[in-house]
Amino acid sequence: MASAAVSAARPQDRAISLNVSAFLAQAHRFTVPLLILIVWQALDSFHLINSRLMPSPVMVAESFWQLLVTGQLLGNLWASLIRVGLGLGIGVLLGTGFGLFAGLSRLGEDTVDSTLQMVRTLPHLALIPLFILWFGIGETPKIALIALGAMFPIYLNLFAGIRSVDRKIIEAASTLDLTHAEIIWNVVLPGALPQFLVGLRYSVGIAWLTLVVAEQVNANSGIGYLVMNARDFLETDVIFVGLIIYALLGLATDYMVRVIEQRALAWRPSFIGTQSSGNRANRRAA
Amino acid sequence: MMTAIETRAPILDEARLTRGEAAVSVRGLTRSFGGPAILTDLDLELEAGSFTVLLGRSGSGKSTLLRTLAGLDPAPAGTVSVPKERAVVFQEPRLLPWKRVWRNVALGLRQGDTRAQASAALAELGLSHRLDAWPLTLSGGEAQRVALARALVRRPKLMLLDEPFAALDALTRMRMQALVAQLWQQHDLTVLLVTHDVDEALLLGDRAVVLIDGQIGADIPINLDRPRRHGDPDFIRLRQQLLATLGVDETTG
Numbered sequence: 135m136a137s138a139a140v141s142a143a144r145p146q147d148r149a150i151s152l153n154v155s156a157f158l159a160q161a162h163r164f165t166v167p168l169l170i171l172i173v174w175q176a177l178d179s180f181h182l183i184n185s186r187l188m189p190s191p192v193m194v195a196e197s198f199w200q201l202l203v204t205g206q207l208l209g210n211l212w213a214s215l216i217r218v219g220l221g222l223g224i225g226v227l228l229g230t231g232f233g234l235f236a237g238l239s240r241l242g243e244d245t246v247d248s249t250l251q252m253v254r255t256l257p258h259l260a261l262i263p264l265f266i267l268w269f270g271i272g273e274t275p276k277i278a279l280i281a282l283g284a285m286f287p288i289y290l291n292l293f294a295g296i297r298s299v300d301r302k303i304i305e306a307a308s309t310l311d312l313t314h315a316e317i318i319w320n321v322v323l324p325g326a327l328p329q330f331l332v333g334l335r336y337s338v339g340i341a342w343l344t345l346v347v348a349e350q351v352n353a354n355s356g357i358g359y360l361v362m363n364a365r366d367f368l369e370t371d372v373i374f375v376g377l378i379i380y381a382l383l384g385l386a387t388d389y390m391v392r393v394i395e396q397r398a399l400a401w402r403p404s405f406i407g408t409q410s411s412g413n414r415a416n417r418r419a420a
Numbered sequence: 421m422m423t424a425i426e427t428r429a430p431i432l433d434e435a436r437l438t439r440g441e442a443a444v445s446v447r448g449l450t451r452s453f454g455g456p457a458i459l460t461d462l463d464l465e466l467e468a469g470s471f472t473v474l475l476g477r478s479g480s481g482k483s484t485l486l487r488t489l490a491g492l493d494p495a496p497a498g499t500v501s502v503p504k505e506r507a508v509v510f511q512e513p514r515l516l517p518w519k520r521v522w523r524n525v526a527l528g529l530r531q532g533d534t535r536a537q538a539s540a541a542l543a544e545l546g547l548s549h550r551l552d553a554w555p556l557t558l559s560g561g562e563a564q565r566v567a568l569a570r571a572l573v574r575r576p577k578l579m580l581l582d583e584p585f586a587a588l589d590a591l592t593r594m595r596m597q598a599l600v601a602q603l604w605q606q607h608d609l610t611v612l613l614v615t616h617d618v619d620e621a622l623l624l625g626d627r628a629v630v631l632i633d634g635q636i637g638a639d640i641p642i643n644l645d646r647p648r649r650h651g652d653p654d655f656i657r658l659r660q661q662l663l664a665t666l667g668v669d670e671t672t673g
């Protein structure tokens with residue numbers, strides 16, 4: 135009985151130590167950034183750097199709090215989120231539409247692909263002056279620019295994804311008496327999905343980048359507006375707050391895409407087993 | 421995508437598909453890929469319920485013939501009649517990795533409880549425990565059995581097998597051969613099996629046809645009792661005959 139108790143306790147011990155080591159492995163990743171923050175704060179406290187140009191972490195935190203309680207932060211954040219959300223949504227829809235059309239039909243490829251391949255070589259940010267002349271200085275040019283930028287990665291990856299679906303699998307499926315539509319739905323589109331999601335990740339990145347540029351060129355709301363306003367009043371701490379917000383938003387959307395990937399591509403060997411947290415801890419510890 | 425050969429090739433009446441009648445009939449089939457013809461004026465008939473093995477050197481056109489019968493390759497010249505109820509198993513399992521095993525098997529089924537039908541077919545191949553697995557987690561032998569189940573579940577009259585065991589290890593291959601022999605005996609099936617393996621041909625087939633210069637160059641009945649044994653003198657005699665037809669000089673016998 136004693137030996138049974140011992141052997142029963144052991145796996146538990148191991149589980150705990152695994153969790154601890156997993157936690158330490160996590161903690162390690164934050165050591166260096168934390169150290170930098172401390173040194174930065176110390177340098178500032180001893181007036182070794184000009185806090186007008188380089189505000190201390192504490193000053194940034196205070197200004198963050200100020201912006202939060204006055205409601206400025208949330209209002210501008212909301213304005214930016216709306217722009218990115220709409221722009222990205224339209225871009226993804228257009229990119230998907232063109233990608234399906236060009237990927238699934240010869241006619242689509244002949245008409246759409248060559249045109250888009252030509253337009254693609256033009257950096258979309260170069261269109262800002264034109265868009266302002268066309269659409270004025272309201273929301274339209276910003277959303278249009280984000281949509282345009284986000285469309286291409288989706289289009290290119292979906293098109294390539296559809297065309298690179300394994301011919302042999304399509305052939306095998308076509309021996310199962312499936313209709314054309316059923317083959318597209320069951321074989322071609324799922325086969326193109328991984329590549330589509332790669333495109334989506336690029337699109338999200340481009341959407342944020344476009345937002346930053348568009349809001350700095352001209353806007354009276356949004357995180358970019360907050361930052362440009364702060365520049366005029368030499369409020370470097372507010373600029374820092376803006377940068378941090380951008381970074382957090384980028385991280386958050388990237389994480390969202392990764393969650394989508396994990397769900398949609400659950401059949402991939404690299405994702406199989408990652409759904410349960412126990413497995414994840416074990417793998418990381420291994 | 422799928423080129424229907426039905427338009428070109430009349431489908432035989434189901435009622436005629438009784439043992440002894442032709443399930444498959446190919447007349448004057450010619451196929452080339454731009455260059456010289458791979459199949460030239462080829463004739464072949466398969467009796468309903470027969471198990472025919474198709475042999476031939478690499479590149480002789482075995483897969484091309486099989487793909488024509490499967491409706492995957494148009495027959496530009498000649499007539500091809502095949503039952504509409506046909507299924508193909510290739511050298512690779514060719515499963516859809518994004519569909520669970522049973523959904524792969526059930527794909528294309530339209531009537532009744534498709535999950536029940538799929539799981540019955542999978543059970544017959546000893547895969548009841550893998551119903552909900554992702555294909556990429558299967559072993560090679562398991563995946564190939566899923567492919568067989570996917571073919572069987574459609575209750576085909578004609579089963580076309582293109583080197584289905586070539587990629588398996590020796591032990592798994594032996595099991596699969598026994599399995600196919602068993603399935604053929606239990607279901608009302610006409611089988612055409614492409615293989616490079618003379619022993620496999622003699623273990624399974626009751627007729628061996630050899631593709632030579634684009635035609636059926638040799639047609640050898642295999643009248644051996646089942647289950648078959650490698651050591652049987654008749655087996656050894658037929659083996660040498662087949663190897664000689666294939667142009668392999670086996671002096672070590």
Ligand SMILES: Nc1ncnc2c1ncn2[C@@H]1O[C@H](COP(=O)(O)OP(=O)(O)OP(=O)(O)O)[C@@H](O)[C@H]1O
Nearest residue numbers: 453458476477478479480481482483484485614616
């Ligand atoms: N789609 C194609 N385009 C061009 N040539 C082809 C095509 N398919 C087959 N061939 C050619 O036709 C010939 C016969 O090919 P096939 O695949 O039928 O041979 P096989 O007898 O099955 O050979 P193996 O035993 O190696 O599988 C080969 O020379 C091959 O290169």
Ligand SMILES: [Mg+2]
Nearest residue numbers: 482483484582
């Ligand atoms: Mg072949």
